[in-house]
Amino acid sequence: MPSELVVPAPRPLGVRGSDGQWRIRDRLDPPVCFVMAGGGAHGAVQWGLLQALSETDIVPDSIIGTSVGALGGAIAAEDFGSAVNRLANVWAQLDLSRLLGEHWIGKRWMTAALSGSLADNEPERKALTEILSARTFSELTTPFAAVTTDVASGAARIHDSGDLIDALLASSAIPGLLPPVTVDGRPQMDGLASANLPARPAVDRGARTVIVLDTGSRPEPAADEIVESQSRLIGRVFSVMSTQQRRIQLHAAARDATVVVLPTPDDLGGTLDFRETMGSAAKSFALAREFLADLAGTSGKLEVGLHCRRDESVATALGEVKLWPVVAR
C-alpha cells in the first residue's frame, strides 16, 4: 500500500496580517540568521521549511549553511523572494548521478582503494554552476557564509568572501566520498566533521535570533539492526555523533541568543537516497507550518533560549538553557 498523502489544510490557525502572512518578525530581536544544517538528500526538508517560513513575515538578515544546507542557503541568499520556487525546481531534478556522475562506482573502483576519494567532484561543480547564477559571495543579495572543516587543523572554517562555487564544493565534500577542495592554500572538507549545524558560529557572527533549519533524521533503528553489519554500525555511530554535536551547538547558541528550532520529520530514508525528496519536503512543510502558526498564536518578544516543540529536549540535557516550548494546539 502506498504511504498516506501529506497535504496540509488550507488555513491553519494563527494570527495573520492583511497580506495573509503570520506576523512573527516584530517579536524577534534582529539581526535574524537562518542556520541551515547538512544532511545530503535530507536537504529537501529545508525546502519544505522555507515554504512554511514564506507564509510568515520572517526574512533573514543573514544565512549560514553547511554542506547541502550551504547549497540551499546560497540559493536563498541569491534571491530570497524566489528561493522556495527555485528550490522546488532544484529538488525536482537533483539526484545522486548529478552530484557524483553516472557511473562513479563502476569507473573508479579499481583505483578507488588507493585514491583520495571514491568519487570526483566535477559533476557536482557542473550542477552548482547550472543551479546558481552567482560565482562569488559578493554577488549574493543576503549576506551568506558556508562552513567547511579544515582538513589539517580539523577546525570549522567559515567562508563568506571569494569564490562561491569552491566554497560550496568544499562544504559538501563528504570525507572519503568526495575530494577535499583547496581554498586559500588549505584543503577543506565537509563541515559535518566540525559544525554540521552551525548555530553557535551564527551567534558569534552577531545574530541575536537564530532560525534553525535542520534536515530531519532516519527512524531510530532497533537494537538488532545496529549490530547487523559493520556498515550499519558505522552509520549509527556517525548519526549518534551528529545528534550529540547538534545538542552542543543548540545549547551553545541558546545561552546567548533566541533560537527557534523548526520541527523536522524523523522517519526519512537514507541520506544519499534522492527518491524521497518530495515526500521529505511535504512532511517538513506540514510540521513547520503548524509550528509557525502556533508560534504566531503566542504573544510577546521571543526571549533568549530555545524555542521548540516540547519533545525537543535536545540541548536542555546540558542544563543552563532556558526552554520555551511551543505547544501544539
Added chain:
Amino acid sequence: MNDQTDQNSQWPRPLAFVLGAGMARAAAQVGMIESLVGRGVRPDLVVGSSWGSVNAAALSTGVDQGVTGLRQFWLDLAVDRAWTSRFRGVIRALTPRRSEGSADIFREHLTSLLGDSNLDDAPVRACCVATDLVSGVAVELSTGRAVDAVMASAAVPLLLPPVVSGDQILADGGIVAPAPLRQAVALGARSVVLLDVGACGMAVDRARSLRWYEAGIAAYSDLLRSQADAESALIAERVPVVVISTPPGELMNFREADSAMSAGREAGVKLLDALSEGVDAPGLYGVCAGDQRSSGSRRLQSLREIDETASS
C-alpha cells in the same frame, strides 16, 4: 621545581583525573599520571572514556599499583603481534566475526592488568563511560567487573565489537563523551585534571595526500575533538579544569607505547611547573603545545573564549 615538590595541596577537593579518548595514544596518559604522582598529586576519583577507561580502571585498584601495571600493559600490547599487525587488524575490522578475535586478545591483556577486580569496592572511586548506541546517550559504568566495563567503554567501532547488555548496545564512550568532564562533576569533583590525548591536526602537505579512508578517520577524530573542546569550555565555567595535552599522533599505532608514555610524562611535568601557583578559580588551565595547537586544533573555540594560561 623538581619531582620532590609536593603539589598535592593545591587542588580543591575532591580532585578527579579524567582520562579522555585517543585509542593507542592513551598510552601517553600513563606518563601523565606518573608525572602527577611524582609531585604527590593523587586523585580522589577517576573517570575514563574509550581507551582512557583502561587507565581509569587500573587506577581504581590503587594508584601506585595501577601505574606499575599500566606501564607493563601498554608495553605488552605494543609487542603483541597478533594485536598490532595492520593486515590482521584490517581483516578483523571488515569481518564482524573476526572482530570478536580482537576482543579475545584485548580481554586477555585486560585480565592480566585488572584481574577480577570490581569497580563497586575499588580503593579509588572509578567510572568508565560508554555510549549506548540504542538511545544515543552516555552510560556510566561504575559497578561490576572492571574488565567488563572497559570492554564496553573502549569498543571503538571496527576495532572492537560493541557489547550487548540487556536493552543496551554499549560501544566507545568517545562517541558522545570523548572528555567525560560532566560525569566527573556529577560524581562530586571540585577540580579536574583532563588527561587529553585527543588532539587532532596534521601538516597541510599531509592533509593534501590523505587516502579516502584516512579522510574518514580524520572526520571521526575531528568530531570527537569538537565535542571535547565544547565540553572543556563548558565545565571550566564551574570548576578548575587543568588540561595536559600531547600533540596529535596516530590513533592506531600501538607499537610506540614507550615513547608515547615519555611524551605524556614530559607534558605533565611541563604543566605542573607552570602551575606552581596552584588552581582555585574555575577556568581552563593548560600549556599551549607548540605549532599543532596554534594552527587551530582547539576546536569550536567560538563556543566560549578559551583562556589558556600559558605561563611557561
